[in-house]
Each structure stands twice: as structure tokens, then as C-alpha cells.
Amino acid sequence: MSRIVIQGGRKLEGELTIQGAKNSVLPILAATILHPGRSVLLGCPRLSDVEASIRILRHLGCQADWEDEALVVDASTLDRWDIPDHLMREMRSSVIFLGAILARMGWAELSHPGGCELGPRPIDLHLTALRQLGADLRDEGGFLRCTAQHMEGREITLSLPSVGATENAMLAACGAEGETVLLNAAREPEIADLQSFLRGMGCQVRGAGSSTICIQGRRPTHDVVHTIMPDRIAAATYLAAAAASGGQVALRRISHRHLSTVTAALHAAGCQITGGEGQLILRSEGRLRSIGTVRTAPYPGFPTDAQAILMAALLRSQGATVFVENIFENRYRHVDELCRMGADISVADRVAVVTGVTELYGAEVRCTDLRGGAALLVAGLAAQGTTGIGDVFHILRGYEDPVRDLRSLGADIRMA
Numbered sequence: 001m002s003r004i005v006i007q008g009g010r011k012l013e014g015e016l017t018i019q020g021a022k023n024s025v026l027p028i029l030a031a032t033i034l035h036p037g038r039s040v041l042l043g044c045p046r047l048s049d050v051e052a053s054i055r056i057l058r059h060l061g062c063q064a065d066w067e068d069e070a071l072v073v074d075a076s077t078l079d080r081w082d083i084p085d086h087l088m089r090e091m092r093s094s095v096i097f098l099g100a101i102l103a104r105m106g107w108a109e110l111s112h113p114g115g116c117e118l119g120p121r122p123i124d125l126h127l128t129a130l131r132q133l134g135a136d137l138r139d140e141g142g143f144l145r146c147t148a149q150h151m152e153g154r155e156i157t158l159s160l161p162s163v164g165a166t167e168n169a170m171l172a173a174c175g176a177e178g179e180t181v182l183l184n185a186a187r188e189p190e191i192a193d194l195q196s197f198l199r200g201m202g203c204q205v206r207g208a209g210s211s212t213i214c215i216q217g218r219r220p221t222h223d224v225v226h227t228i229m230p231d232r233i234a235a236a237t238y239l240a241a242a243a244a245s246g247g248q249v250a251l252r253r254i255s256h257r258h259l260s261t262v263t264a265a266l267h268a269a270g271c272q273i274t275g276g277e278g279q280l281i282l283r284s285e286g287r288l289r290s291i292g293t294v295r296t297a298p299y300p301g302f303p304t305d306a307q308a309i310l311m312a313a314l315l316r317s318q319g320a321t322v323f324v325e326n327i328f329e330n331r332y333r334h335v336d337e338l339c340r341m342g343a344d345i346s347v348a349d350r351v352a353v354v355t356g357v358t359e360l361y362g363a364e365v366r367c368t369d370l371r372g373g374a375a376l377l378v379a380g381l382a383a384q385g386t387t388g389i390g391d392v393f394h395i396l397r398g399y400e401d402p403v404r405d406l407r408s409l410g411a412d413i414r415m416a
């Protein structure tokens with residue numbers, strides 16, 4: 001199993017163009033099957049989760065191939081509506097294909113996505129929304145057998161602003177007669193990017209980014225070319241790395257607005273942050289400060305995906321910072337690994353208290369999940385000595401080439 005080895009203690013300096021967003025490209029790849037033609041995705045990140053989605057698209061009968069830097073999907077040959085267990089198990093977020101398959105085929109069969117490292121990942125909100133559109137969904141021994149020969153648009157209120165349920169309902173509603181109004185929809189920027197892709201395809205969708213999204217179903221579709229938005233969590237990762245290591249980095253192709261809660265936290269910790277059109281510059285020198293309490297929340301609140309990453313940046317700060325993880329049940333699995341490097345963190349249920357130490361020490365650690373693995377990268381860069389990070393496949397689900405990116409900023413890092 002591949003490892004990443006870091007010689008820590010070096011400042012980071014340089015410029016980086018941020019990869020396309022994992023959490024945007026995955027729902028957009030599902031959305032490509034709504035149109036029996038070509039979708040060209042520019043700026044598509046080469047991630048293992050994207051490769052898993054490509055395998056699903058090919059299983060469904062689509063063509064999906066890289067053409068230079070673009071990922072081209074031709075869904076005109078789609079002829080299946082099932083996702084087999086082994087493909088569902090590769091990536092639990094494959095449930096995002098359900099709404100699109102129902103919209104295109106009227107049938108769908110897939111195994112229950114199950115939980116993941118972050119705890120149980122229920123899909124009750126997805127299923128409730130699809131049933132409200134008229135889908136008949138039966139859970140038969142871990143398999144979802146779904147029929148939706150005729151879906152009717154209607155007003156749907158999500159009991160909580162679930163990102164995946166919002167996306168699944170949007171895609172299913174594209175196949176429903178009439179208008180669907182989604183209330184209490186998630187407001188993440190990736191949903192606005194999905195809307196932009198759908199509109200580019202000819203679908204009639206508006207309101208994404210707000211809590212109310214309106215979809216006019218069964219619109220004629222056409223070929224589309226779309227550029228995937230930059231990955232705000234990858235950007236947060238590299239900002240946190242520079243904050244922890246010291247130095248100055250400039251990130252290109254990133255919207256300051258999409259990261260405002262993260263940059264506010266890093267600024268409070270003592271970093272200087274400036275930004276222009278599509279660029280963010282962070283400068284960090286001296287010891288960071290603790291920043292009180294960080295509570296994760298749905299967008300535009302502090303993103304749960306940046307919790308572990310910011311925690312890693314504050315391990316050597318002066319004072320104590322309290323984290324409250326309000327989104328997932330089990331999102332502190334990286335804490336034990338950080339403590340092996342000398343961090344002082346205590347966890348009680350959803351609360352983690354980080355007391356800054358003066359030094360971190362390189363150690364052999366293992367990724368527990370995607371963003372927990374990213375936190376180990378940040379800590380390893382700031383630690384004295386050598387850090388070996390195992391199970392890096394977790395990181396490669398969401399980061400195209402972290403070794404390439406961090407080396408370009410001056411880090412002493414390699415894949416072993």
C-alpha cells in the first residue's frame with residue numbers, strides 16, 4: 001500500500017492552481033445521463049472517486065473517456081438501470097445516480113450505499129424526496145428496487161439541508177412532469193455548479209445557492225460543455241498547510257466567497273490573507289493563535305470537510321481551540337493519529353479541544369478517511385522530522401496529486 005513521506009519543518013512558498021471540485025464533479029457525472037448525447041467536462045479532477053463514477057457510467061452503457069484534460073461522457077447508448085453491489089461499495093456517494101437513472105429510465109436498482117468512515121450515512125431524505133415525486137422505492141434485502149414510470153413535480157421540503165438529497169431530488173425532478181420546488185435545500189456552491197451544468201444541458205433549474213430551488217421537468221436537452229468549479233476544500237487544505245508551516249502561498253482559480261469561514265478562522269489565528277479576482281494569498285509567520293470555538297454547519301457555515309484540516313493547522317497554536325462537529329457522528333478519527341505526532345487533543349462526543357503544543361514530531365501514521373488524511377499532510381509538513389502516512393488511497397479519493405501540489409510549494413514530500 002503506497003505511503004507519503006514528509007520531511008517537515010520547511011516553509012511553503014509559491015503559487016498553485018486549484019483542481020476541480022470532487023463534490024461538484026460527482027453529481028455532475030450523474031447528471032450527464034439525463035441527456036442522450038455528449039457532455040464535455042473541462043477542469044475535471046483525476047480522482048479515484050471520478051474513476052469509480054466512470055466505471056458506473058460505463059456499466060450503465062455510456063461511453064466515458066478522457067480526451068486530454070477533458071472528461072467526455074456520451075450517454076446516448078445508456079441501456080441499463082442497475083448499479084451492482086461491487087460498484088456501489090467502491091463509492092457510497094454513488095447513490096447520487098439514483099435520481100438521474102429514474103429520470104432517464106423510469107427504473108433503478110442499486111444496493112444500499114451503507115455507511116463509511118464518518119459513521120452511518122443514512123439516505124432517508126433522498127428516498128422521501130423521490131417518493132414525493134412519485135417513485136416507488138422498495139428496500140429488499142439491502143437492494144433498492146425503484147420504479148418511477150411517471151413522476152409529477154411538486155413542492156418538497158427537506159427536513160434538513162442535505163447536500164446529496166438536494167442533488168438527487170434536483171436530478172429526479174428533471175424527469176418529472178411540471179414544476180418541482182425544493183424547500184430547505186442545501187446551499188453549497190457545488191449545488192450551484194450542478195445547476196449551471198443542468199442549465200447548460202437545457203434543463204430549467206433556478207435558485208441553487210439559496211434554500212429554494214425550482215426545477216421545470218422534462219425539458220429538451222442538448223450537448224453541453226462545462227468547466228468544473230474549483231475545489232474549495234482542496235484550497236482550504238493548502239491554505240492550512242501554509243498557515244501551519246509558515247511562508248506565503250497564492251492560490252489561483254478560487255473564489256474567496258466560497259471559503260470565507262475558513263479564511264476568517266485562519267485570519268483570526270494570525271495569518272494575513274488578501275485576495276483579488278479568483279486569487280487568494282495567505283502569509284503566515286510566527287506562532288499561530290488559538291481561535292475560540294469552531295462549529296461546523298451547513299453552507300455558508302464552517303464546512304465539516306475543513307474541520308480536520310483547520311484542527312491540524314492549529315496544533316502548535318498558542319492556547320486552546322474548541323471544535324464542535326455538528327454534521328457527522330464520527331468525524332474525529334484523525335485525532336488519535338495526530339496525537340501520535342505530539343498533538344494535545346481531547347474528544348468528548350461531538351466536541352474536540354485542541355491545546356496548542358510548541359512542537360510536533362514526525363511519526364508513522366495512517367489515514368482514517370479523506371479529510372483526516374489531509375489533516376495528516378498538514379501536520380506532517382509542520383512537524384520536525386520524518387512523517388510516514390499510510391493508506392493514502394483515502395487522500396487520493398479527493399486530491400488529484402497532493403505530492404505534486406505540495407512539492408510545487410517547496411515541501412519535502414514524496415510518494416514511497
Ligand code: EPZ
Pocket residue numbers: 022023024026093120121122123124125126127160161162163164165186304305327328329370371398
Ligand atoms: C456531501 O455529503 C459531501 N459529499 C461531503 O463531503 C460533505 O461532508 C457533506 O456533503 C456535508 O457538506 C459529496 O458531495 C460527494 P449530507 P452528503 O447529506 O451529501 C445526514 C468529503 O469529505 N443525512 O449533507 O452525504 C447525514 O448523516 C465528503 O468530500 C441524513 O440523516 O452530506 C449528515 O449527518 C465527506 N439523511 C447530514 O445529514 C439523509 O438522507 C449532512 O449530510 C442524508 C443525510
